[in-house]
Amino acid sequence: MCIGVPMKILSCDELVAVCRNDEENRDETVDLSLIGTQKAGDWVLVFMGAAREVIEPDLLESVLQARKAMFAALNGGDVDAYFADLVGREPELPDFLKNK
Known part of the structure; x- marks a missing residue:
């Protein structure tokens, strides 16, 4: 990979x-x-x-945070701090899957 x-x-x-x-x-x-x-x-x-x-500048921080999370996970660390916007909520289905 x-x-x-x-x-x-x-x-x-x-x-x-x-x-x-x-x-x-x-x-x-x-x-x-x-x-x-x-x-x-x-x-x-x-x-x-x-x-x-x-x-692009608006995507850069997300890419850097994702890499930090990957390194934390590889070292047995906590990744929640790198994905604060995802912690404590359920994933949202795309519209085409909501009615199935």
């Missing part, structure tokens, strides 16, 4: 960027061929050295 890593672009030269992985405090050279040239400060989701998509 491959898990995408959210990374912030530090600098970009055409289709190659230097990106920062804040979780591991490391920089990595990333191929941007699949998403095109980006600007410094943009966030991208990286799989095996290649950026696969740009992470």
Whole structure:
């Protein structure tokens, strides 16, 4: 299984960027061929050295929280703090399943 890593672009030269992985405090050279040239400060989701998509600012915090929850679960920790909006409520069915 491959898990995408959210990374912030530090600098970009055409289709190659230097990106920062804040979780591991490391920089990595990333191929941007699949998403095109980006600007410094943009966030991208990286799989095996290649950026696969740009992470929009409104989605970034959700992606970072989900990864923190995954690491907490792998270490036997509590994940509720990372999904506060889901704790204490039942999942809601999509409309097409409500009448079945």
